[in-house]
Amino acid sequence: MKAYKIALLWLGLALAGGAFAEGKPAPAAKAPAAAVAAAQETVNVNTADAETLARVLQGIGAAKAEAIVQYREEHGEFADVYELANVKGVGERTVEINEDRIVLKD
Numbered sequence: 001m002k003a004y005k006i007a008l009l010w011l012g013l014a015l016a017g018g019a020f021a022e023g024k025p026a027p028a029a030k031a032p033a034a035a036v037a038a039a040q041e042t043v044n045v046n047t048a049d050a051e052t053l054a055r056v057l058q059g060i061g062a063a064k065a066e067a068i069v070q071y072r073e074e075h076g077e078f079a080d081v082y083e084l085a086n087v088k089g090v091g092e093r094t095v096e097i098n099e100d101r102i103v104l105k106d
Contacts, residue, residue: 044103045084046077056101059094078104 043056045068053065060068064087071087078084081102085092095102 042101042103044106045081046072046104047106057094057098058101059097060090064089080104 041056043052045053048056050062050065050069053068054060054062057065067087067089068084072078075086081099081104082092082095084090084095084102
C-alpha cells in the first residue's frame with residue numbers, strides 16, 4: 001500500500017512537471033487591455049457627457065450618468081468628489097470606488 005501511495009505521488013509530480021520546473025511560478029493571467037485602459041482613465045465630472053461618465057466610472061450606467069449631468073446643470077459644478085453622492089442613485093461607496101478616476105478640473 002505504501003508503494004502504491006509513493007507511485008501515485010510520483011505520477012502526480014510527473015504530470016504537473018511544468019508547474020514545478022526550476023521553481024518558477026506559473027505566469028499570471030493578464031487583464032484585457034480595454035479593462036486596464038479603463039481602470040487608468042480619468043474623467044472630469046464637471047465637463048464630461050453622460051456617455052463618457054458611464055464608460056469610465058464603475059457602477060455608473062447610462063441612467064445614473066444622465067442624472068449626474070442633470071444634477072450638474074441644475075446645481076453647478078461639483079466642488080468636491082463626494083458631492084456626487086448627492087445625485088440620486090449614486091452612493092458614497094460608488095464615489096469611493098471611482099475616486100481615482102474622478103477629476104474636477106482639467
